Amino acid sequence: MLVFVSAVLFIVLSPLIVYLLRKSIAKDDRKALQSRDLSWYSAKHPACVQGGKVACHACSGAHVDVRYLPVDRQPMVGPAWREHVCKNCGETLFYSESRNLLEKT
Ligand SMILES: [Zn+2]
Numbered sequence: 001m002l003v004f005v006s007a008v009l010f011i012v013l014s015p016l017i018v019y020l021l022r023k024s025i026a027k028d029d030r031k032a033l034q035s036r037d038l039s040w041y042s043a044k045h046p047a048c049v050q051g052g053k054v055a056c057h058a059c060s061g062a063h064v065d066v067r068y069l070p071v072d073r074q075p076m077v078g079p080a081w082r083e084h085v086c087k088n089c090g091e092t093l094f095y096s097e098s099r100n101l102l103e104k105t
Contacts (some may be wrong), residue, residue, distance in 0.1 A: 030075035033095040038084075041094040054084070054093065061088030068098070 042049040045057040055062050065085045080092055080098040085091065 006071040029073070030078060031076070035079050038093050038096060041087050048093075056086035056089060056091055056093060058091040059086060059089040061086045064093060066096075069095075 038049070038054075041054070041057075048055040048057050048060075049101070053062065054064050063086070064084050065087045067085065068074075069081050069083055078097070082096050082098055083097065084093045086093060
């Protein structure tokens with residue numbers, strides 16, 4: 001009987017524990033992404049964000065690629081996030097939420 005109860009508890013609680021752990025990690029990820037958005041990049045590298053254009057702080061490259069974060073790096077809650085990456089050197093410049101579809105980079 002004890003084995004049966006233990007097995008049932010394990011089966012019921014394991015997914016719950018995994019879900020709660022992933023949710024807490026995802027919240028931290030979301031805050032980390034939000035803390036590195038375009039306004040953060042503009043404040044940190046003001047010379048690189050001028051006239052609505054963004055340049056790379058590492059190589060001064062003017063071409064920025066926008067791509068969705070892979071699924072394992074996306075927050076579990078809320079819209080999908082993208083990273084803005086320098087096409088020249090591959091440096092990640094900042095992150096943005098996908099809901100701002102008309103946002104310029
Ligand atoms: Zn660069």
